[in-house]
């Protein structure tokens with residue numbers, strides 16, 4: 001179990017999302033962690049300590065002194081016990097106190113005295129979350145070395161909708177995994193640029209040319225890479241999906257040209273570039289500024305070539321950089337994929353063919369053939385996109401496991 005023997009101190013502050021910590025504790029325990037809980041007084045109004053004590057199979061602390069026994073809760077000991085302190089949900093009030101070092105409750109004293117890493121998952125109403133004071137406090141925490149997850153977007157307890165929800169317990173668990181990932185993944189600290197999703201090319205203000213890419217494959221790669229400690233820049237075409245890991249910076253784009261501009265910016269600093277995006281090869285030459293009216297039986301549209309992002313950046317590839325491409329084909333495709341591998345200067349290419357029923361656009365699964373520069377090819381089983389992402393990253397890791405230049409680069 002990935003969290004076996006890991007000691008996690010969970011701080012719960014007052015907010016409706018406190019009820020979700022019951023699920024978070026279950027997830028942590030299921031992964032083998034030992035969990036102790038500290039609650040602020042206002043958290044007690046949102047979830048019963050007995051619930052959290054039962055699920056964590058341990059004591060739940062909230063006061064310095066137990067009135068019945070007269071015993072003192074030693075916050076220094078609690079802080080020393082933990083391998084990681086997680087504060088979820090983190091209210092605006094506790095956030096402000098953490099930022100200035102206030103210590104008027106057990107949770108804050110423990111926070112100030114603990115020496116382990118700290119991960120926080122803020123939750124508050126959307127306007128509070130955007131308030132400059134709150135943004136400043138979050139930035140202060142980051143400066144203090146705290147791992148701050150961004151709040152999730154969606155329905156809020158106030159009835160409003162926006163950014164302010166506590167990240168889902170599953171997402172907090174992924175962030176916890178990152179802390180305990182065995183060090184030594186060659187991807188730790190590496191900068192990875194990933195293009196993902198479709199692009200949209202306007203015909204007029206109403207219509208566009210695009211494709212069926214959902215962004216799932218690229219987002220899975222981004223999340224798995226972040227879990228291995230990489231700093232990921234995800235350049236994502238229009239998608240209803242989000243990457244959630246705190247080490248992923250998502251840059252939303254719409255057109256191929258926008259994707260290219262952003263990719264050029266991050267490519268020079270990247271150790272690895274993965275080209276998952278389904279980029280429109282062509283765009284309308286002169287998009288109409290007004291909606292094109294229905295007139296004749298036929299409508300001709302002149303298309304011009306978009307920049308080939310992978311090919312252009314392949315020409316700028318520096319020694320030591322690794323480039324991985326995808327090829328989407330509607331036939332068996334190994335000939336075209338091998339050709340793309342060469343012309344785009346990839347280190348290896350991941351071929352998916354729409355002939356395989358479990359492969360390609362929008363599905364949760366994929367089935368691919370890996371082709372490397374020596375011409376060696378290997379077809380995978382049907383895999384979940386997350387599992388395939390891990391396999392691709394395992395292959396990339398091999399390029400960084402030796403200091404000798406790779407024959408294949």
Ligand code: PMT
Nearest residue numbers: 213214215216217275278279308309310326327328361362
């Ligand atoms: O997003 P999902 O719904 O999960 O679907 C995943 C996927 C099917 C989109 C993905 O697995 C995939 O195959 N991505 C590549 C799709 C594609 O455009 O393939 P291609 O054979 O046309 O392009 C070859 C390579 O060049 C790709 O790495 C592509 O990103 C890149 N390219 C292509 C054209 C262009 N103008 N710029 C590029 O960078």
